[in-house]
Amino acid sequence: MRDLGAALQRRRAEGLYRRRRIAGRAPAVETVIDGERLLCFTSNDYLGLAGHPSVVAAFVEAAREWGVGAGAAHLVNGHTRLHHELEEALADFTGRPRALLFSSGYMANLGIASALCRRGDSLMQDRLNHASLLDAARFSGARLLRYAHRDAADLARRLDDARGEKLIVSDAVFSMDGDVAPLAELARLARARDAWLWIDDAHGFGVLGPGGRGSVAAAGLDGAGVPILMATLGKALGVAGAFVAGDEALIETLIQFARTYVYTTAQPPAQAAATLAALALLRDESWRRGRLRALIQRFRAGAAERGLPLMDSETAIQPLPAGDAARASAWSEGLRRRGILVSAIRPPTVPEGGARLRVTLSAAHQEAQVDRLLDALGEVVGCA
Numbered sequence: 223m224r225d226l227g228a229a230l231q232r233r234r235a236e237g238l239y240r241r242r243r244i245a246g247r248a249p250a251v252e253t254v255i256d257g258e259r260l261l262c263f264t265s266n267d268y269l270g271l272a273g274h275p276s277v278v279a280a281f282v283e284a285a286r287e288w289g290v291g292a293g294a295a296h297l298v299n300g301h302t303r304l305h306h307e308l309e310e311a312l313a314d315f316t317g318r319p320r321a322l323l324f325s326s327g328y329m330a331n332l333g334i335a336s337a338l339c340r341r342g343d344s345l346m347q348d349r350l351n352h353a354s355l356l357d358a359a360r361f362s363g364a365r366l367l368r369y370a371h372r373d374a375a376d377l378a379r380r381l382d383d384a385r386g387e388k389l390i391v392s393d394a395v396f397s398m399d400g401d402v403a404p405l406a407e408l409a410r411l412a413r414a415r416d417a418w419l420w421i422d423d424a425h426g427f428g429v430l431g432p433g434g435r436g437s438v439a440a441a442g443l444d445g446a447g448v449p450i451l452m453a454t455l456g457k458a459l460g461v462a463g464a465f466v467a468g469d470e471a472l473i474e475t476l477i478q479f480a481r482t483y484v485y486t487t488a489q490p491p492a493q494a495a496a497t498l499a500a501l502a503l504l505r506d507e508s509w510r511r512g513r514l515r516a517l518i519q520r521f522r523a524g525a526a527e528r529g530l531p532l533m534d535s536e537t538a539i540q541p542l543p544a545g546d547a548a549r550a551s552a553w554s555e556g557l558r559r560r561g562i563l564v565s566a567i568r569p570p571t572v573p574e575g576g577a578r579l580r581v582t583l584s585a586a587h588q589e590a591q592v593d594r595l596l597d598a599l600g601e602v603v604g605c606a
């Protein structure tokens with residue numbers, strides 16, 4: 223057996239050791255981590271819905287009526303009326319014929335690849351795609367071809383080398399960078415080369431596009447341009463789980479062949495009820511998206527004033543490049559001493575030399591809290 227201790231020691235020596243911290247309170251803007259009160263800029267709860275009273279009430283009421291566990295997989299007897307209603311609501315919201323729930327985004331991505339790809343097919347991926355998409359390629363047995371970040375010309379070249387069925391997949395909003403994929407170009411290319419296009423909109427769904435319908439709608443694309451749309455329900459929607467939206471044949475194929483759909487317990491029905499409540503808030507109250515946009519602008523303008531280097535992102539994900547992992551950790555630690563929580567993102571989550579602070583903003587933040595972060599960053603990054 224491999225020497226586990228040696229591998230752990232090596233990771234420690236490289237300054238890449240990861241440690242969990244214990245949140246002693248609901249993960250909201252003001253949180254308690256390892257007993258310390260901190261102002262949080264690390265959450266993907268972009269609209270502040272995770273703790274919203276009507277979402278919580280929907281969860282509690284459904285748990286009273288339906289219990290807390292689904293008890294079985296969707297194909298056994300775990301697929302309740304609440305799950306079904308949520309699927310119909312998501313199909314309607316995304317303007318697709320059907321939608322299918324998964325227990326997590328990670329499982330949705332593995333499921334899509336395993337149902338659609340066979341050995342000998344080609345799965346084309348942006349170099350900075352989320353880890354779950356890279357793992358999905360491995361899980362499916364398809365040949366993985368990575369193209370340069372947001373580079374449709376490089377993708378076109380690699381399509382020349384592709385064998386078998388061709389499937390292109392990209393994050394819509396890149397999770398560690400906050401920039402957006404060239405969706406219209408990808409759709410044009412996919413169509414011209416007879417490839418499928420699959421978009422993971424984990425960080426755009428609920429936030430971007432008309433009515434929060436996501437990055438694909440923001441790019442003016444529908445099911446014809448992006449036939450496979452995946453998004454998660456644990457980020458802007460504030461709950462958990464994920465869905466895939468598409469046409470009848472796609473969804474039936476996933477129900478039959480996606481192993482991460484078939485062989486797992488359905489999410490709790492109360493979770494579906496909470497997600498329905500979050501979706502209703504998304505539909506009825508657009509002010510959260512406007513507020514988030516205003517806070518993003520405030521943060522970027524404040525950073526420019528203070529000479530803080532930001533990456534080129536217009537979304538709620540606002541990274542500050544640090545270069546090496548030790549510097550990113552020192553910045554994060556300096557902020558923590560000032561009562562602010564921002565994660566240092568280090569390899570292997572990002573490429574070597576690409577360590578950064580990953581700031582995320584939420585509609586739940588106050589202007590004064592964003593200013594406090596900016597002042598602290600000015601001190602910490604300025605003197606690093």
Ligand SMILES: *Cc1c(COP(=O)(O)O)cnc(C)c1O
Binds near residue numbers: 325352
């Ligand atoms: C978070 C994320 C996932 C995984 O979703 P989970 O529901 O957390 O498993 C997949 N893709 C992207 C781009 C993500 O950011």
